[in-house]
Amino acid sequence: MILGSINPAVLLAALMVAATPILLAAIGELVVEKSGVLNLGVEGMMIMGACLGFIIAVNSGSPLLGFVGAALAGMVLAALFALLTQVLMTNHVATGLALTLFGLGLTALLGQQYVGITPPRTPRLDLGPLAQIPFFGRAFFRHDIVVYLTIALVGAVWWFLKYSRAGMILRAVGENHDAAHALGYHVKRVRLMAILFGGACAGLGGAYLSLIRVAGWTEGMTVGAGWIALALVVFASWRPWRALAGAYLFGGVVVLQLNLQAAGVRIPVEYLSMSPYLITILVLVLISSGKARASLNAPGSLNKPFHASS
């Protein structure tokens, strides 16, 4: 039996690892979109994080420094986006697309010397007895710390948006920037901070790919993870916990298709590798067909340029 060779505990464990980079990028983008900005440069910021995180980790020997560097690299690219869209009032969509292309090109150049190198290992978090629980220990408690921090970050973002005053102001800015301005809130400042946060998260997601999941650098290695993260935000209708569920669903499909390939299912590999993307499209269609609900949750000023003319 082919499917019998797939161990569900291993599958669950691999799923959490596969989901982490897109979840990181998605939770960052969720905050950005909640503030009313659509940054399509997620893919570019991710690959910057993947590349620079890798370079720094290899040269310093410290994965931690690699992650910090990746977050900064994502923020630098995000700051460029913020400068262009918020100060120079360029179009969000075009700028985001350009950012992605720029990131892909720049990292192809920067990473040339680093192909085929192994990065320093990130240690697993030692959870002691928890890791020994049969099945659950294998599935949930033998990961590196980033997996757990990412889940904690989702919780933190949820709490921030729902309960903190700063989160409320951020939602208000995204919902109706003119009203927020009339009340005296600094629309651009709020958006700038959200964009930087999104950049840092995307950078971390990229570093997770190059330092842990793949543990190596190749040109264009994010292969659309940033786009999946963008789709995930809509899929989650801008709710943090749903982004988590969506990321795990997507991670599950990725891992399952890899396992099916390994188990030798008689379907051409190409179909299996395209399945996660097909399923993303399908889910997006299903979600947006319930138009009343999804549209209620979308930030009212999303992707509308703000200019304080009064």
Added chain:
Amino acid sequence: MPAPLMQLDGLTKSYPGVRANDDISFNIGEGQIHALLGENGAGKSTLVKMIYGLVRPDSGRMTLHGEPFAPSQPTEARLNGIAMVFQHFSLFDALDVAENVALGMENPPPLRDLARRIRTVSEAYGLPLDPSRLVGELSAGERQRVEIVRCLLQDPRLLIMDEPTSVLTPQEVEILFRTLRKLASEGTAILYISHKLEEIRTLCDEATILRGGRKVATCDPREKSARELAELMVGQILTPPERPARAMGDVVLEVENLSLKSSNPFGTSLKDISFQLRAGEVLGIAGVAGNGQDELLLMLSGELRAPRDQVRLRGKPVGHLGPNGRRGLGVVAAPEERLGHAAAPDMTLTENALLSAARRKRLERGGFIDWGKAEAFARDIITRFDVRTPGPHVLARALSGGNLQKFVIGREIELDPDVIIVNQPTWGVDASAAATIRQALLDLAGKGAAVLVISQDLDELLEVADSFAALNEGRLSRVRPAKGLSVEEIGLMMGGSGDMHVAHEAAE
């Protein structure tokens, strides 16, 4: 008179091409209800924005409690006890009432305590509110309460209200005035912006009148007649609209037992609507915002399709036709939302004229646009309806509300329609522009068109309508002749109990 709370001295503000405020000086006393009166574009908004710290004056001084006062941002104004209720509500639909209130405060308490305070304050001033409801689900009147309560929670010394009654029923206006008088008696000064003269005469202690950016007069509004005030404001003699004598023709438009679901999740569905509209008749439909007005207009204009046979034009079923099909048959409409619904904000006036008039005015030939004709048509509208704008090449977004409204209504009227449906034709429009629009609608009826006016302004409906009905929660009351209806009866019809009231009287 006690020392004034606030003194304005020589305030001046220019924008490129316009002097919005020119040397404006007056005082506001403690506990005084001070009216700021003027047409659109007279500089009222700029003036209050300076007081509220959104705009900085070019020159001139303000003093508050005798101290110099120059707020550089609204936060500073709020900390000094100045609160403002905006004309275009500064609310967030997807947030709840308590969150909306918290956003307008400097140091809001935790949301749970705030919810309790909202309940107490809103009940103390007769403006009940449920803090946990989403603002998007509230009626216009309730939304305004949110804004007022937001201000009251900060114990303001000066409360600025920008056109607060334009969306309220007479009963709600009554409640609002009671609240404002109570506030004034507690020592809060109120700067009340409006162009509704009767309101100002009943409510305010003093009025400052602006025209073209300059102060024309400061006076006691109770000593002047509404007409005198209006003439000061407009700077010319006003004539009330004339109704050309006319005979009612045959039934043109007929709607029968129509129920229709709203396309908007926060909207009101239409329930069992029936009415007839005759050639030459002006039917006024009253109702508080959010009772199905938008849906009624969409259904009649064709944006919302209805069952084929339940909407008839001269006996022919048209319910299934879209806006272009109906426009072709002579049914035109001007919706309430000017920017984004009646007009595309980022297109020029010529383009906007073209969008609805291309076919009826033959502004296109074989799929190609005749720009010369289109521009001439736009120019025509601009002259005939006195739209104040540099020319037809201007973007719709750049026009003030009143001017754009004149343009949008003018565009539809110029199409020589058989039926015209308008929603809130004079909302936020100044007195002289409103008079122009009403006169144009009456003239059109005089030429034999059927006119349907949906409005929340009762004075307007009584001025133009021959027959009268009210919408309440998506149901339309019986259509009654407008002559002899009292404001009180109308209020009851708007509340959905008009017919019952009549039945009750008949039984006595």
